Amino acid sequence: MEAKTQAVSPTILHQFPQMVNQLSHLVFNLDTKSISQEDLQTLQRTIVDIQNAIHALNQPAIRIVVDKIYQLIHKNIGTKHKSLSRNAINTLQSQVDMLRQVTQIHLETDIPQTSHESTQKLHHLIIGLHDKQLVEEIINQVKYFNYTSSSCESLEEIIELINHHPPNSYHAILLDTEFCTNKDPSLIKPLSEKVPILFVSFDNRVATRLFAVRAGGSAYLVRPVEFTHLIEKIDHIALNQNEITPYRILIVEDSRTQAKFIQQQLENAGMITEAINNPMEINKILQEFQPELILMDLYMPECSGFELTKMIRQQEPYMSIPIVYLSAEADLDKQLKAIKLGGDDFLTKPMEPEHLVLAIQARADRARTLRAEMIQDSLTGLLNHTRILEQLDLEIARAKRNHLPLSFAMIDIDYFKAINDNHGHPIGDRVIKGLARLLKQRLRKTDSIGRYGGEEFAIILPQTDRTVILPLIEDIRKGFSKLLHQSSDPLVEFTATVSCGLAEFTATNNTVGKLVQAADKALYAAKDQGRNCVVLDSE
Template sequence: MSKIMGKDLFIKETKQSLEKMLVTLRKNASLEGEEAAAIRKQFFQMEREALRYGFKELSHLSRVSKSVFICDMNKYLLPQYLEGVLLSLIAEMMTLVEHPNEIKHRLPKVHDESIISLLRSFNVESGTKTVLIIDSDLLFLNKVSKVLSEAGFHVEKANRGRDGLEKIAKYCPDCIVINTVMTDIDGHAFIAELQKETCYSFVPIIVISNNQKLSGKLEGAKLGADDFLTKPFVMDELLIRLHRLIERNERIKKQTLLDELTGLYTRKYFLEKLNYYFQDSNESEFNHSVIIFDLDYFKQVNDRFGHAMGDKVLVTFANFISSHIRESDVFARYGGEEFILLFPRTTSEQALVRLDSIREKFSKININVGQETINQTFSGGIASKDDMNIERPEDLIKFADIALYEAKNSGRNQLLIYKNYMKSKKRSLKILIADDDAFIRKVLENELAEDGWELLFACDGKEALESAKENSPQLILLDVWMPIFNGYEILEKLRSDIQFKQTAVIMLTGNNSEKDVANALNMGADDYITKPVSMDELKARIKRLLRYQYQR
């Protein structure tokens, strides 16, 4: 009985203390000295007493409130920018002591513990996933974070939208859980800000709403959320939806952002990330380095051991580099045997030191190719943002490419930093002409050679596919009727391979049937031209399509 009386008295005294604090805070523009120390001491006592009487949430909030005060020159003070935070914490504590049942009602609980075990296994098998939770309700935030951590997730928390955006850029979460009500930014503005960065467009978003009416769900749908929940809810719901969305997102990323062969990022994703580091206000002031790699004499590997063994060498290289770089670095396949790497906040000299050690280690690895073992080397060019006062990300890639050309031209198996004396290699765009008619191939060769394009030729479907895979052309002229595989079959195979999703394809045929034209365009052809070919028209169409290709 005495404990109950003590508990009631504690609640009454706590309420009075909090009300006095509010009066003090509202009277003073800032708090320091004896007043700040006195209030901090009250939070200390409140933390200890709350734990004694079983108020775990109140004890936690008291501890957080105590940490808001800063000790400067042996005096405590409350910085003005933290005053709003403290007011929110006190308001939360007032709710807790006045309506304890309401607090318990809004904190989600787990009903089925087996879900926790399932997700823990999921995070072990597929790699720990990161979840970011943004909610101004600190008790809810901490409760959900604790459960998700138990389920094996890496959890990041933010109680303000701007903090959330910074953490998204820093941690690249696998899922975002966000309450539409935030103290500093509206939910619509938050997601609009997020959607400016294309590389985050695949990150699933679960919206938590305080609105239990249908309008709360409509709000989530308007925001472009992948799923939504209304408070109160049981944690089981959130856990199941997180699992489903992250698994779905992994499948989408593999299909669109990852190179099918190596599992690395695609060039498109790399360029988006590089653009982010140039434009984001928090990153644009720092130095960033780009490195372009090229496997030395790789054509000889394909010619001698076949494309399957060549693919094995590419995968071995990709895995080796990936295992020796930081999580924040961005590594992508740039095309064929070329790879590209972004070292954020790294100078070219620092990049050279790190990569030279990696290059030396890789050259000593024995790679089994059939019955033989080979050692593969690579060359690389490095360019750094501040070395040349570069303003555009594409210039950084261009200079790294020039340094790569210099490294290969002066002996290979080395890394060079771009210098002004290095000369640019004139890279011609590759066009693959796949046609079984030798006369047509010769005509096209004579007419197109003068435009400076690098022309490749194939006389049947199998040869066309092999040449495309080996050379990564920017454009393919594809005859509809060829031996082994016809043009439609080749087109289908090309478009099913992520390497050729963006490759321009023009179909060539002697048949002007509208049905055939529609069929080719529906299957993914970019253009269609009938024989006999008007060379002026063909050149105009080629130039139009190549304008959309990366100028490599």
Template sequence: MSSGKPGRSEQWRKYLEDSAHRLALAESQAGRLQSESGSREALESLQSIFHDFAGSGALYGLPEVSALGGEGEYLCTTVGLSERPATLAEVDQVATLIRRLRTVFQRVMTGPEGPRPPADAPRSTPLLLLAGSPSPERSAMADFLLKRGLQVEGLDGFRAAVERFRAGLPDLLATEVSLPDGTGFDLVRRFREIEGERSIPVLLLGAPELFHDKVEAIACGADGFLPSPVDPSTLFRKFRILLGRRRAASGRVLAVEDDPSQAAFLETTLKAGGYQVRMVTEPMAFEREIHAFRPELILMDVLLPGVSGYDLVRFLRQEEGFSTVPVVFLTTEGRRRAQIRGAEAGGDDYLVKPVTPEDLLTTVKSRLIRYRSLQEMMDRDELTGLLAHTPFLQQARLCLSRFTRRQVPYALVLVEIDGMEARTREAGARARDVLIQGLAKYLQRKVRQTDVMGRYGDQCLALVLEHLSPTDAVRLLDRLQTEFSQMDWPVETDRRVRASFSAGAAMASPSMKTLKAWLDAASGALKSARLQGGGRVALAPPTEAPPG
């Protein structure tokens, strides 16, 4: 009996056929866009086609196809968000991308050995298999995760999932507890049997509240569970943490060791474990190397020429950006003394020499997992899942720097829900949380993945929108405000309310020498919008660069 698993050559042949059909459709829609520059249907069709190429090229050993598809998808998304007809230059750009895609496929087809399937290559983006009953909620969850860089494949039940496992394992698995033809518990057990080792992150969705069932969820081989209703942003954050654990063996480790034989042992062992390694044999080079390498973990010998490892770590903790980087001391001191002195200096762990390769790799991996989990929690606002205040400002500063270097158009937007204080007095803090969280999720669905979003203040969200003109930015924000104001939000068990928001936008300009100046301009525009009565969008007036 056939296993039902298609051969790689068959998959490759089908991919080339599908790509030929997509290119023909893309050329047809590009011609339509040229004759009807305002055709939303043609633009959306092209966006979908480019999206397919972006997601599939690298899977078949054609990274150039993914790059061109991603560029086309971004272009179509930007034009779509601006709600204006495509310009002649943009139409020409679309046509050029399609021609370049066709050239790539022609090169594959007419190569000296014909259209042979490429060798297996690792996926460029993680693949999530989502097992359960077909439903609008599952489709919405898949759309949410797709926008955040995951490939998502839905599986309609136990048997369909097992067949898919045999065809190839994913990077992530999520399964509902109740399946049409079985249980999620049994599916996870079967998955672990096929996998052969417990390394791929697995989550159970809609797990019952009983303690016994939670224990069974872990016992069957799942890494965690999420109760109903499952929030897509919570699922995404959970998987990011679990993927971070899988990637722990690819972290950057800086080792400070002056003894040549010990340094060679550390470097050889860590590289064999899959880590990027930077050795520092001269303590005076420590400051330069940490800023150049940006390590995620530091191994620190205690006895160094001219200075102690404890002193270097005390210095490290004063350097901006390194206060939480884990440090593991390497020492010949007694365990109790090493533990006390290391903790006093700001260390996280210690290893007593001579260190075995197993102890070294185990300690490094566990400390990296904890560090990345901590970074994830620190970078994200707990209520909204957006970037927290400081990480958002760091990203905004990078955008301003890109504008200064390359003149890339950026709009900084501050958004506040109108009348929040009155709503909080009337319905309590829950109303505030529901509305802020609702606004954050709504904006996440509407803006591009490349745009930056964060929680700027207790009641204020912030965005940095890329490649939009002032007119396009205001038009987009006006549309979003209108849509949001027509949505109902459950602030109490039996009560739903509607809300509007005010937004202030400021375009990056040559006069914006600092992030503070950019933020001040957006804050002034937000204040202007609120003074107009709320539910408005205001754009900061352009500022001139100071005379040089």
């Protein structure tokens, strides 16, 4: 168990989340174009303060992440106050996100309120499409999903735009295949290496699709394009590896040099690692670090990787962590034995660093996906009914303990039966997905979003009171009502609306049942008032 921090230092315990919040604001407001020397110095001062504080708090799990951020800042800025690259900023932002998460988990306290606006990162699109009406529609629609767009008239204009901006200024290109008529794919390929390209075309012929592949296209959509589908594809290609919460990898390896080398490779690829040289420390590190994958040596002085794997597998919480062996053992029988004892895979040394990174990323990603499957709603990827209620229970306990506000919202799509009846069930599903997507975009990472029922959503907003939730949900309601959905007939588009019921955690609304009931009552009132509106429970 973690040490009881309250006994250590109540002042630092109180200040720590605020310091993390300050760091978070600094890092999320960094912009490659306008970083001043003062920004860099403030960043350095803040991380040093955080590092001093965490040493006083005796919280190893948080310290690991703080040290990583310190090293990153130190490495990139150093004493000469160099500027920060976009890549360095991206990595810093993911690590700071991680710090917010571990602080919340281990200190059991929330980071002070961050505005719902400030954590949203804008992404920039380049649109190169002939159809001006479609361009206008896309520009209008994507802004609800935090994208800004620049429209270009030709491939040459796109190339110029990209060459005149620092790397990573743009996150995706939507490109008409017609812009590429008579062009050599090798001309476009270098562009796709800088910014991912999503081809949009009326042309579904193999030859054109092959052209797009050769030009380095990451995706290909045949028109007419359904907007929700388009935004899903853009998200998929535009949100790069750095914006995925880093994988946490534990390395069990008796050679310190080997361990350090592997750590470096994985960290360069954006993962968070911890290494132990003594396998006897395994349980402590499993509990503190909560790895998503273990990279295990086979032969160590204290015990073998076989034994350690079996021991890990006998502990319920760690039964499903992927264990990958990394060993020079070439005997197939021994490799198979290792897998039979509970290992998931065998990688043979020596291994090229990039192969190691790819193999680990793929396995960690799959493990994360499988875990998510267990708690997520399959249509939207949001928390399922049971999990959102469990989360509400946790958040109520936390709000009580820390005397913090908490809000809960129920959102229901209006006249959804008519949408299904008029446009068909699959189109109804897309409307549900569109709302899920919008909620994910507009809410903070610390908020929880669940699909409560068919077309009903539940949202938990920690550290949020009525003054924040009311305008926020009102804004989401308005945004959703402006989204265009395409019917099965490509020429028919329609809009949909939502009704929202809000409730606040109070002395009386203080259990899961009571909060849900209060929000539900407010939702009914919203439906009664004619729908497409937000009602706050009056108790």
